[in-house]
Amino acid sequence: MTVTRGLEGVVATTSTISSIIDDTLTYVGYNIDDLAEHATFEEVVYLLWHRKLPNKEELEALTKQLAENADIPQQIIDHFKMYPLDKVHPMAALRTAISFLGLYDEEAEAMNPEANYRKAIRLQAKVSTIVAAFSRIRKGLEPVPPRKDLSFAANFLYMLTGKEPDPIAEEAFNKALVLHADHELNASTFTARVCVATLSDVYSGITAAIGALKGPLHGGANEAVMKMLTEIGTLQNVETYIHNKLNNKEKIMGFGHRVYRHGDPRAKHLKKMSEKLTKLTGEPHWYDMSVKIEEIVTSTKGLPPNVDFYSASVYHSLGIDHDLFTPIFAISRMSGWLAHILEQYENNRLIRPRAEYTGPMRQVYVPLEERA
Numbered sequence: 561m562t563v564t565r566g567l568e569g570v571v572a573t574t575s576t577i578s579s580i581i582d583d584t585l586t587y588v589g590y591n592i593d594d595l596a597e598h599a600t601f602e603e604v605v606y607l608l609w610h611r612k613l614p615n616k617e618e619l620e621a622l623t624k625q626l627a628e629n630a631d632i633p634q635q636i637i638d639h640f641k642m643y644p645l646d647k648v649h650p651m652a653a654l655r656t657a658i659s660f661l662g663l664y665d666e667e668a669e670a671m672n673p674e675a676n677y678r679k680a681i682r683l684q685a686k687v688s689t690i691v692a693a694f695s696r697i698r699k700g701l702e703p704v705p706p707r708k709d710l711s712f713a714a715n716f717l718y719m720l721t722g723k724e725p726d727p728i729a730e731e732a733f734n735k736a737l738v739l740h741a742d743h744e745l746n747a748s749t750f751t752a753r754v755c756v757a758t759l760s761d762v763y764s765g766i767t768a769a770i771g772a773l774k775g776p777l778h779g780g781a782n783e784a785v786m787k788m789l790t791e792i793g794t795l796q797n798v799e800t801y802i803h804n805k806l807n808n809k810e811k812i813m814g815f816g817h818r819v820y821r822h823g824d825p826r827a828k829h830l831k832k833m834s835e836k837l838t839k840l841t842g843e844p845h846w847y848d849m850s851v852k853i854e855e856i857v858t859s860t861k862g863l864p865p866n867v868d869f870y871s872a873s874v875y876h877s878l879g880i881d882h883d884l885f886t887p888i889f890a891i892s893r894m895s896g897w898l899a900h901i902l903e904q905y906e907n908n909r910l911i912r913p914r915a916e917y918t919g920p921m922r923q924v925y926v927p928l929e930e931r932a
């Protein structure tokens with residue numbers, strides 16, 4: 561047996577959703593740079609689920625479906641109020657809430673493509689309401705119900721704060737959602753596909769994916785980046801802090817990638833946004849520190865920043881709590897997870913790799929009373 565640790569380089573499926581070829585990321589063949597510049601998140605959701613950009617009517621129909629399904633059952637809100645709110649991480653709350661939501665979906669166990677698509681709409685529509693509601697409840701505030709007249713991006717920021725976001729915040733948040741929507745067979749998407757390849761249901765697949773995204777080597781890195789920036793505190797401290805970490809063989813969060821060798825094409829968009837937003841909020845030091853960290857890590861380790869690095873200062877500038885950064889990633893990646901789950905069902909085969917056994921062999925069973 562040849563063991564490929566971490567499945568590096570292993571091609572486990574075919575897919576028509578997104579591609580990473582020669583460090584270029586596309587969704588259904590559209591370059592991420594074009595989508596980041598021009599597309600709304602709703603268009604991207606349509607693209608990932610239908611493998612074509614929507615025309616005006618198709619986009620309106622999807623936008624309407626998302627708006628009409630954004631309300632969440634009162635039971636979720638009541639459930640949140642029972643959590644030990646001062647201890648629960650919002651990703652744990654989201655993971656639990658999505659699983660809980662499935663209990664109230666009458667079609668949860670239905671396995672036909674039409675029912676699965678309807679569940680996809682409901683999950684995408686409700687995920688931002690869930691994250692915003694949890695954020696408010698833990699602050700002792702009542703949830704703000706979703707509005708049907710706002711874009712997906714604006715509606716989330718509105719539900720979080722109770723105020724309509726200004727156009728700059730809406731545009732920045734929309735761009736972040738577009739950039740995070742899908743990424744081929746990343747760990748959380750693979751998890752979702754492994755789960756539903758047993759012919760388990762959509763809610764199980766999404767719950768599993770949220771669990772995988774939560775870790776700091778994957779989606780959890782954006783929160784970890786902000787923690788690091790906060791610990792560093794000033795531009796003057798950057799050099800010592802980063803060199804100490806590297807000398808101790810510790811990882812610098814937001815750097816490196818399993819697939820990209822010459823840099824993550826999403827990072828430059830977030831870097832530009834970070835520069836603009838940190839200036840606007842009067843906190844340019846977050847951007848300046850980030851640039852300095854990038855210079856050091858790139859020159860000493862040859863590791864460029866990934867999508868999580870500059871997203872941290874972007875979300876901070878939008879006034880978002882640091883532990884909501886990864887749930888925001890989940891709001892966007894929900895679209896990619898669902899596209900992959902539907903694709904997995906279309907042409908399913910159980911995913912079951914092998915392990916090379918390296919433990920002891922030919923052991924003799926000793927009865928309990930005779931064991932030392």
Ligand SMILES: CC(=O)SCCNC(=O)CCNC(=O)[C@H](O)C(C)(C)COP(=O)(O)OP(=O)(O)OC[C@H]1O[C@@H](n2cnc3c(N)ncnc32)[C@H](O)[C@@H]1OP(=O)(O)O
Pocket residue numbers: 566776777778779781810811812813814815816817818819861863866867868
């Ligand atoms: C949305 C996303 O999921 S993007 C990724 C988000 N995760 C992070 O930012 C966490 C920090 N980065 C990392 O941990 C890694 O780069 C990963 C997990 C993204 C990719 O990991 P892998 O492909 O498995 O690389 P691996 O962890 O084996 O690292 C290879 C070498 O580069 C080093 N390295 C990799 N990333 C970093 C980093 N961020 N800081 C310092 N050194 C690093 C490792 O220490 C290792 O060095 P060694 O060969 O001397 O032991």
Ligand SMILES: O=C([O-])CC(=O)C(=O)O
Pocket residue numbers: 742743745746747778818819866867
């Ligand atoms: O693809 C990966 O391994 C991680 C990543 O960048 C993502 O999920 O966006």
